[in-house]
Amino acid sequence: MYQHSSNLFPGIFFLCCCLGLTGVHAASITLAVANSTCNTIKQVGERFSARHPVEIDYICKSSGRLAKGLHGRAIEADIYISANRRWMEYMVKGGQISADKVTSPWGNRLVVSAPAASPLVMEQWSDLVGEGIHTILIGDPGTAPFGRYTKQALQRTGLWEQVKHKITTKKHITLLAETLARSDGRTVGILFSTNLNHRLQALFPVDPAWHPPIRYYMAPIDKSADRPETRQLLDFILGPEGREIFGNAGFHVTPP
Amino acid sequence: MFGKLQNCSLYRQLIIPMFGIGLLSLMGTVYFANILKESVAALDEVYVQGDLRLRSLEKIEKQITGYRALSLRHLTEEEFSAMQEIAQELQHSRNAILAILPETLNPTRIPGHPETDRYVRVNDLSNRLESYFNESEAAIRLSNDFEKEAAFVLLSRIESEYIPEIKEITSLLIRHEFEDISESRQALTSAATQNLFTTIAIGIAGGSVLLFIAFIVIRNVTRRLSQLLEWSRIISRGDYTAPLTADSRDEVGQLTGAMMEMAENIADAHKGLHLAKRRAESIAETLKIYANAFENSGEAILISDRENRIINVNRAFTQQTGYRLADVAGKNPRILSGGNTSNETYHEMWQALNQDNFWQGELWDRKKSGEIYPKWAAISAIRDEEEQILFHIASFTDISDRKAAEARIEHLAHYDILTGLLNRFSLESRMEQAVLAAKRDELQLAVLFIDLDRFKYVNDSMGHHVGDQLLIEVAGRLKSCIRESDIVARIGGDEFVIVLTGLKDVDRVSDLAGHIIEQLSLPYRVEDHIFDSSPSIGISVYPEDGKSIDELLKNSDIAMYHAKDQGRKNFQFFTESLQAASEERVDFEHQLRNALELDQFELYYQAQVTTEGSRIYGMEALLRWNHPTRGFIPPDRFIPIAEEIDIINELGAWVLDRACAQLALWKQRGDCPRQISVNLSARQLQSESLIDTVRNAIASHGLDKDELELEITETAAMADPELAIRQLNRLSRLGVSLAIDDFGTGYSSLAYLKQLPINTLKLDRAFVGDIENDRNDAEICMATIALAHNLGLNIVAEGVETLAQRDFLAEYRCDYLQGYLFSRPLPPREVEELLRCSGLTMDARAATL
Known part of the structure; x- marks a missing residue:
C-alpha cells in the first residue's frame, strides 16, 4: 500500500546520531503492538537493536485498547501494529495516522485449541455444540480482533446462538493462551495459530472462508513518521530479515 | 317590637335574649372548636403522608444508583452465565423501582393544592425511568452478545441523557414535597387562627347585643318609675283625680295599675282580693315558663x-x-x-x-x-x-x-418537632429559671453541649431520612441518661444541650458525660443500615464559667470544639486555657503566614512506577512544613487553615514553582523521571490566577508542558462540576497533564467524568489496601481500571504496599503504581540517590527490604 523513500533521510539520521552522542542515551522508540505479534516483533526488535544504537520499548495490548489509548493520549508510541483493519481505520479517522503510510505485511489463521494434556478430539466444527465441550474461551470481540473473527465465524456457520452460553471472553490473546493452558479437559479456546505453544495442542483449524481475511496493519504515528529511527525500523521489519522471522513464527507473509 | 317586649315581665325581657344569644354563642364556639380539632388532625395527616412519600423518593434514588452499578458490572463481566445472573438482578431492581413509584403520589388532596403537578412530575419520572430502562436494556443485550465496546458507548450515552434528568425530577419532587408540607401547615394554621378570631367575634357581638337590650329595658323601667313617683307625690298631696296610664303589662305596668286601683277604690276589699288572685295566677304562669326554660x-x-x-x-x-x-x-x-x-x-x-x-x-x-x-x-x-x-x-x-x-x-x-425535645426557645426560658434557682439555693449547674461526630457524613452518604432517624434515636438515648428534673433540648442540626440542675458535686458531671458517650457510641440501626456514631461534649459550670445563659452556652460550645480537636468522642470542661487556645490558633495562623518568607516549607517526592518493568515514570511532589519548634507538621493540619486565611494560592504557586525547578535541576543532571505531579486544592482550582501561575512555572524553568501533571481530588472536581470543567479545560489547553486524585471515594457522575479533559485516574489507597481480603474493593478496582481504559485514560494505583497487591493490579493491567512497596516520600537529595542507584528501574522486593 505504501512505500516511501527520502533523500533527506541519511542527513537527518546523521544529525540525530551526532546529537545522540552528546547526550547520555541512545535514541529510543516505542512500539504499540497487538498482543498476537508481541513475541515475534520483539525478536525482530532485538535483531535491529543489535545493529543500531536504538532502544526499543514495547507496549503489548489488544489492538482496540492500544488504538483508544493512543487516541486518548494515555499511550505514547511511534509505531502501531493492529491485528485487524477496523482499529487501523479508527486511527486514520482520528487523524493520528496517514492512510498512505499503512502497510499490511502479514496474515494469520484461527485454530481451535485445547490444553496439551486434554483428551478432547474434534472431528468437525459443529463438535463445539456437543456436550463434551463445556467452556469456549474467545477474545473480547469489542477490542481483540481474534475475538471478532471468531464471532464472525461462529455467526456465519450459525453456531453463535447455540454456543453462546459456553463462552467466556478474555481481554487479549496472551491472557487467553495462559488461561487455556491451565484449564480442564472440557475447555477449548479459539486463537491465532501463531500463539500456540508447547502447553497447548491444535484441535481443529478454522476455515478462513467463514470470516474476513485476517490481516495485520502497521503504520507510523504521524508525529513520529519523519523520525529517522522510525523509518529505519519500519524498513527493517518489512525487509527480508523481518519477513523471515515472521514467516518462521507461522504468519502468512505477503511477498514484497 | 319594643312595644311587645314591654308587655313581658322584666325577668323575661332580660333572660330570653340572654339565653338565646348565649345559646347562639355557645353553638358558634362548639362549631369552630370542632373545625380547629379537624385542622390539627389534618396537619398530622400532612406530616405523616409527606414523610412516607419522602422515604419512597429516597428509596428510588438508592435503587437507581444500584441499578447503574449492576449495569456497569454486567459490562465488565466476561462469562455468559455470570452475565445472565446479573441480568436477572437488573430485572428485579427495575421492577422494585417501578413498584415504589406509585407510593410517591399524594393519596389525600389538600384544599388549594391540586395534585395535578405532582401527577405530571411522577408520570414524567416514570416515563424517563421506563425509557432509561428500555434503552439500557439494549446496552445489556449488546453486552450479552459480548459486544462490550458498543455496550459501553451506548450505556454512557444513555446515562448522560437520562440520569441528570431523573435526578433533577427526583430532587424537584423532594423539594416540592417539603414546600407542600409547609404550605399545608401554613394554610391550616391560618384557618385555625381565623376560627379563633371568629369565635371571639361571636362572643363580643353576643355580649354587645345583650348589653343593648339590657340598656333598653332598664331605660324603659326607670322612665316609667319616675312617672309613677311623680304621680305618687301628687296623690300624697290629696289629688286622687291625677291621670295615670298603665301602658304595659310588666311589673311596672302592674304596679301602676295597682296604685291606680289603690287610689281609685281603696275600700273595695273584694276588688282588691280579686286583683291579688289574678297576680298570683300570673306568677304561677311565669314559674311554669321558667321551669320549661330550665329543663330544655x-x-x-x-x-x-x-x-x-x-x-x-x-x-x-x-x-x-x-x-x-x-x-x-x-x-x-x-x-x-x-x-x-x-x-x-x-x-x-x-x-x-x-x-x-x-x-x-x-x-x-x-x-x-x-x-x-x-x-x-x-x-x-x-x-x-x-x-x-x-x-x-x-x-x-x-x-x-x-x-x-x-x-x-x-x-x-x-418542642422540637423531630425529636420531641425542648427547642432552643424553651431551653432558654427553662435555663433562666434553673439559673435563678441555682443562685437562690447556692447550688451549681452544668451545661453539656453535645455535637455528633461526622453527622454530616451520615446525612450526605445515607440521606436525610437516615440522618433524621439517627437524631430521634440519639434524643431517646439522651433522655434515658438523665433525671426527670434535668433539661435536655435540641438547638439545631446535630447539636443537643443538657442542663444538670441542683448540682452539689461536679464529679457527677464527668460520670454522666462518660455514660452519655458510651450510650451514644453503641451501634445504630436505621432500616437496613447499621453504623456507628459518637458525640463530642463540651461542659461549662455555673457560676464558675459564666453567670448568664449566653455565657454558659458559648463556653460549653468552645469546650465542645476543644473536644473535637482532641480527636472527637470525648468530653472537655471549659477552662481559661481554652480561651488561651483560641488565641494560640491566632498565633498559629500568624506563623503560617510567615512560614513562606522564613523558608520553612519543603517538598518531598514519591516515585510512580510503570507496572510492567517497575520503571520510575514520575514523581509526586508532597508538601511538608518543617516548623522550628513543632517539627514536621502534616499538610492535613495546615492546608485547611491556609485555605481559611486565604494564603493557599500563594503557597500553591510556591509548590508549583519549586516542583518545576526541581524537575529542571534533575533534567540537567541526567536521569530524571518523565513527569512531576503536583496536587491542587479545591480553593486553588477556583482561583482565577491559577492559569497564569501554572504558565509562569512551566515557562520560567523551561519544562515541556506534558512534564507537569496537576492532581485534583475527585471531591474538589465534583464540588462545582461546571467550574471544574471550565478551569480544567483552560489548564488542558496549556498542555499540562491532568489527574483525578483519590478516585472512588467521592461521587462521580460518568457523564461529568467524560467531560473533564483528564489523562489519568488515581485509584484511592482505600480500595488498594484491602484488595486481597475484600471482594468488594477488588471489584471496584477492576471496574475502575476497565472504566479508565475504556475512556482512554491512564490509571495509577496509590498506596501499593505488598507484592500481592502489585500482582493483582498487574493482572488487571493497571498502568502505574505508587506506594511504600517502591519508595516512601523522600527529600530531593535522597531522590537523586534513588535515581542514581536504580537507573530509573525499581525492584519492588528490594525496596520493601
Missing part, C-alpha cells in the same frame, strides 16, 4: 339550696355528666369534683360568690363514667331581701376539645 336549656344547669345540697339538675346536665337527678339529689356538688382543680380555685370561687354573687372559671370534674374532663362553669348565688342565700345556680360547658387544641399548639411552640 342546651347548657348543663345545676341548682343547689342554701346548704349547697343539689335540688335540681336539667337534661343537658345529665347528658354531660351521666348523672340523673336521682343520683345526685341532696348531695353536695363536690361529688362531681375530679380532684384536679386546685384548692386556690375553690377558695377564689367561694370568695367571689360571697362578695359578688357570681363566679366563672375552669373546673376539672369527673363524669359518672369516671372520665375527668375540663369544663367552664358560671355560678350565681341568689339571695333574698335579707341577703341570705336562697340557692345557687351553676351552668357548665364541656371544654375538652378546646383544651386539647390549646395543648397541641402549646407543644408545637415549645
Whole structure:
C-alpha cells in the first residue's frame, strides 16, 4: 500500500546520531503492538537493536485498547501494529495516522485449541455444540480482533446462538493462551495459530472462508513518521530479515 | 317590637335574649372548636403522608444508583452465565423501582393544592425511568452478545441523557414535597387562627347585643318609675283625680295599675282580693315558663339550696355528666369534683360568690363514667331581701376539645418537632429559671453541649431520612441518661444541650458525660443500615464559667470544639486555657503566614512506577512544613487553615514553582523521571490566577508542558462540576497533564467524568489496601481500571504496599503504581540517590527490604 523513500533521510539520521552522542542515551522508540505479534516483533526488535544504537520499548495490548489509548493520549508510541483493519481505520479517522503510510505485511489463521494434556478430539466444527465441550474461551470481540473473527465465524456457520452460553471472553490473546493452558479437559479456546505453544495442542483449524481475511496493519504515528529511527525500523521489519522471522513464527507473509 | 317586649315581665325581657344569644354563642364556639380539632388532625395527616412519600423518593434514588452499578458490572463481566445472573438482578431492581413509584403520589388532596403537578412530575419520572430502562436494556443485550465496546458507548450515552434528568425530577419532587408540607401547615394554621378570631367575634357581638337590650329595658323601667313617683307625690298631696296610664303589662305596668286601683277604690276589699288572685295566677304562669326554660336549656344547669345540697339538675346536665337527678339529689356538688382543680380555685370561687354573687372559671370534674374532663362553669348565688342565700345556680360547658387544641399548639411552640425535645426557645426560658434557682439555693449547674461526630457524613452518604432517624434515636438515648428534673433540648442540626440542675458535686458531671458517650457510641440501626456514631461534649459550670445563659452556652460550645480537636468522642470542661487556645490558633495562623518568607516549607517526592518493568515514570511532589519548634507538621493540619486565611494560592504557586525547578535541576543532571505531579486544592482550582501561575512555572524553568501533571481530588472536581470543567479545560489547553486524585471515594457522575479533559485516574489507597481480603474493593478496582481504559485514560494505583497487591493490579493491567512497596516520600537529595542507584528501574522486593 505504501512505500516511501527520502533523500533527506541519511542527513537527518546523521544529525540525530551526532546529537545522540552528546547526550547520555541512545535514541529510543516505542512500539504499540497487538498482543498476537508481541513475541515475534520483539525478536525482530532485538535483531535491529543489535545493529543500531536504538532502544526499543514495547507496549503489548489488544489492538482496540492500544488504538483508544493512543487516541486518548494515555499511550505514547511511534509505531502501531493492529491485528485487524477496523482499529487501523479508527486511527486514520482520528487523524493520528496517514492512510498512505499503512502497510499490511502479514496474515494469520484461527485454530481451535485445547490444553496439551486434554483428551478432547474434534472431528468437525459443529463438535463445539456437543456436550463434551463445556467452556469456549474467545477474545473480547469489542477490542481483540481474534475475538471478532471468531464471532464472525461462529455467526456465519450459525453456531453463535447455540454456543453462546459456553463462552467466556478474555481481554487479549496472551491472557487467553495462559488461561487455556491451565484449564480442564472440557475447555477449548479459539486463537491465532501463531500463539500456540508447547502447553497447548491444535484441535481443529478454522476455515478462513467463514470470516474476513485476517490481516495485520502497521503504520507510523504521524508525529513520529519523519523520525529517522522510525523509518529505519519500519524498513527493517518489512525487509527480508523481518519477513523471515515472521514467516518462521507461522504468519502468512505477503511477498514484497 | 319594643312595644311587645314591654308587655313581658322584666325577668323575661332580660333572660330570653340572654339565653338565646348565649345559646347562639355557645353553638358558634362548639362549631369552630370542632373545625380547629379537624385542622390539627389534618396537619398530622400532612406530616405523616409527606414523610412516607419522602422515604419512597429516597428509596428510588438508592435503587437507581444500584441499578447503574449492576449495569456497569454486567459490562465488565466476561462469562455468559455470570452475565445472565446479573441480568436477572437488573430485572428485579427495575421492577422494585417501578413498584415504589406509585407510593410517591399524594393519596389525600389538600384544599388549594391540586395534585395535578405532582401527577405530571411522577408520570414524567416514570416515563424517563421506563425509557432509561428500555434503552439500557439494549446496552445489556449488546453486552450479552459480548459486544462490550458498543455496550459501553451506548450505556454512557444513555446515562448522560437520562440520569441528570431523573435526578433533577427526583430532587424537584423532594423539594416540592417539603414546600407542600409547609404550605399545608401554613394554610391550616391560618384557618385555625381565623376560627379563633371568629369565635371571639361571636362572643363580643353576643355580649354587645345583650348589653343593648339590657340598656333598653332598664331605660324603659326607670322612665316609667319616675312617672309613677311623680304621680305618687301628687296623690300624697290629696289629688286622687291625677291621670295615670298603665301602658304595659310588666311589673311596672302592674304596679301602676295597682296604685291606680289603690287610689281609685281603696275600700273595695273584694276588688282588691280579686286583683291579688289574678297576680298570683300570673306568677304561677311565669314559674311554669321558667321551669320549661330550665329543663330544655342546651347548657348543663345545676341548682343547689342554701346548704349547697343539689335540688335540681336539667337534661343537658345529665347528658354531660351521666348523672340523673336521682343520683345526685341532696348531695353536695363536690361529688362531681375530679380532684384536679386546685384548692386556690375553690377558695377564689367561694370568695367571689360571697362578695359578688357570681363566679366563672375552669373546673376539672369527673363524669359518672369516671372520665375527668375540663369544663367552664358560671355560678350565681341568689339571695333574698335579707341577703341570705336562697340557692345557687351553676351552668357548665364541656371544654375538652378546646383544651386539647390549646395543648397541641402549646407543644408545637415549645418542642422540637423531630425529636420531641425542648427547642432552643424553651431551653432558654427553662435555663433562666434553673439559673435563678441555682443562685437562690447556692447550688451549681452544668451545661453539656453535645455535637455528633461526622453527622454530616451520615446525612450526605445515607440521606436525610437516615440522618433524621439517627437524631430521634440519639434524643431517646439522651433522655434515658438523665433525671426527670434535668433539661435536655435540641438547638439545631446535630447539636443537643443538657442542663444538670441542683448540682452539689461536679464529679457527677464527668460520670454522666462518660455514660452519655458510651450510650451514644453503641451501634445504630436505621432500616437496613447499621453504623456507628459518637458525640463530642463540651461542659461549662455555673457560676464558675459564666453567670448568664449566653455565657454558659458559648463556653460549653468552645469546650465542645476543644473536644473535637482532641480527636472527637470525648468530653472537655471549659477552662481559661481554652480561651488561651483560641488565641494560640491566632498565633498559629500568624506563623503560617510567615512560614513562606522564613523558608520553612519543603517538598518531598514519591516515585510512580510503570507496572510492567517497575520503571520510575514520575514523581509526586508532597508538601511538608518543617516548623522550628513543632517539627514536621502534616499538610492535613495546615492546608485547611491556609485555605481559611486565604494564603493557599500563594503557597500553591510556591509548590508549583519549586516542583518545576526541581524537575529542571534533575533534567540537567541526567536521569530524571518523565513527569512531576503536583496536587491542587479545591480553593486553588477556583482561583482565577491559577492559569497564569501554572504558565509562569512551566515557562520560567523551561519544562515541556506534558512534564507537569496537576492532581485534583475527585471531591474538589465534583464540588462545582461546571467550574471544574471550565478551569480544567483552560489548564488542558496549556498542555499540562491532568489527574483525578483519590478516585472512588467521592461521587462521580460518568457523564461529568467524560467531560473533564483528564489523562489519568488515581485509584484511592482505600480500595488498594484491602484488595486481597475484600471482594468488594477488588471489584471496584477492576471496574475502575476497565472504566479508565475504556475512556482512554491512564490509571495509577496509590498506596501499593505488598507484592500481592502489585500482582493483582498487574493482572488487571493497571498502568502505574505508587506506594511504600517502591519508595516512601523522600527529600530531593535522597531522590537523586534513588535515581542514581536504580537507573530509573525499581525492584519492588528490594525496596520493601
